[in-house]
Amino acid sequence: MSTPDATPAATPDTTPPVPVAPRVRRPTAQTLGAGAAVLAALAVGHVVVTAFPVDERVQASFLRPAVVGEPVELRYARLTAGEPAGSTVLDPDDGSLLATPGVWLTVPLTIEATGQPRALGFAELLGGDGRTYVVFTGGRSWFLPGTAQPGIARYATLRVEVPPEALPGAHLRIGLEQKDQRREDVADIDLGLTQADADAWAADDTPVLAGPQSDEPPEQP
């Protein structure tokens, strides 16, 4: 079995024998087993995390479906989308007209804040063509309703410039924060648009009005 001193003693040598490093130990089967178990646990964890969309599900918005004319209750406001309109020319009510080779879609929205004043800042159109059309302030597509005081309805018209093929089956999504909709209520409004709407609006050059936001209901045409 093991001998404490394995250095041969036959050779005369004045230098002391090189001491065996006491710390060097071969990994035992137990250590190797433990390492393998840790690696296996990591591998299983990776498989679990990637096989199931846990992150996406945890962070997903709470989509609240609605249709045109039907109020949708969100955590922060009650929202109602009016009848959409479209044309190749937009009248932003500031003395100018904006033309497009696609279609200008406008959707009047009524916002009633709950709990405290709210300024809705997120809007996007999920086109029927599978693309997402971002509606942001500062671009041609625009939604800036301002702050709604609780109990005092706020009226604003959203406008978005899209190709005609995006219109049939398009859904409008409205939320609170422009940059972050994770774990937050988001209205998902089916605009009920058809191919006939898209064809008619793509051939129409009668300006469609998108007036300024207001606390008074817009005048009915």
Next chain:
Amino acid sequence: MSTQTVDPTPAAPTTSGTWWRRNRWALVALPVALALALVAAGDRVRTLWWEQDLRQPVTAGEGGTAELHQRVYDGSGGTLPVDVQVRLDGVADATVLPEDMELPTGTRAVRVDLTLSADPDVVLTGCSVAVRDASGTRYEYVASGWGALQSPMPCVPEDAPGPWPPLGDLEDALTDPDALPRPATWSVSPVVVVPDGVEIADVVVWWQKPRYVLLEAAR
């Protein structure tokens, strides 16, 4: 046969107590590490949740005066002290509307009369005022709304707002050397638009969330 060069080791521990003794420091460190991990993972709770709403009320003491002492972020990496006394003199329907204000249908305007006291060198420009009903719904003062332009600083005298937060290199260029000093005590009367039928239960005033002054309205 090869000779083994390892030191003879004592027999492998067989009692369960030995494992606990061998790992005692790791076991002591484990709860500490868990606590640290929770704290590190929760660092955003403060900025993304706690500081995003009114959560720490300062109520009025004797004489209906509330004293707020808070350090608020100054926007340039530092903090500023807010040391102020606030008293609610009354909440009533506004008999005179701010210039050009047009009330939407189904709303009314209420005037909030406040008296404040503070040292003239305390920065108090960035304040918000709101009224609340019994259910806690908050109706905020809006400086630019319903056609009117009220003061953007509802808690300080418009003609003598006192010092501003630090402006960095622009400090000298933008500071008005002839500005009037703010008096030690002053009154303001911001007008808040609320829906008809809302009964005002209290008035809240804040400089930076989550702390706020809570003043109950007389019934």
